[in-house]
Amino acid sequence: xxxxWDNVKAKANSIRKQYGVNDPPVxxxxxxxxxxxQIVYFEPDxxxxxxxxxxxxEEKKVYLNxxxxxxxxxxxxxxxxxxxxxxxxxxxx
Numbered sequence: 001x002x003x004x005w006d007n008v009k010a011k012a013n014s015i016r017k018q019y020g021v022n023d024p025p026v027x028x029x030x031x032x033x034x035x036x037x038q039i040v041y042f043e044p045d046x047x048x049x050x051x052x053x054x055x056x057x058e059e060k061k062v063y064l065n066x067x068x069x070x071x072x073x074x075x076x077x078x079x080x081x082x083x084x085x086x087x088x089x090x091x092x093x
Contacts, residue, residue: 015085028077032062035084039077041066055080 016022019031032039038061044051053076054063062080064073 011085028074028081032077032081035081036060037062037081037084039064043067052076053080055083057084 015031016026019034029039038059040061040063042048042063042065044065044067048065052065052068052072055061056063062077064076068076
């Protein structure tokens with residue numbers, strides 16, 4: 001079982017080129033805004049305390065847990081943007 005890393009890298013490189021990003025750090029919040037995605041912070045309750053984020057494609061919103069660290073929010077936003085851009089690791093069986 002292996003991931004299609006070449007495909008993932010190609011898509012990531014395409015997005016970086018599209019937004020003129022050559023070197024880290026990457027401002028994912030700017031990219032999200034450019035994509036028309038609204039960032040919404042939520043205060044977790046007992047039901048959502050273990051959720052870091054959620055993409056609502058139809059609403060063009062990413063929800064981020066306000067209690068998470070900035071680093072975790074950045075990671076979560078990257079994860080959710082990958083869902084939007086349909087960047088996935090396809091498993092070969």
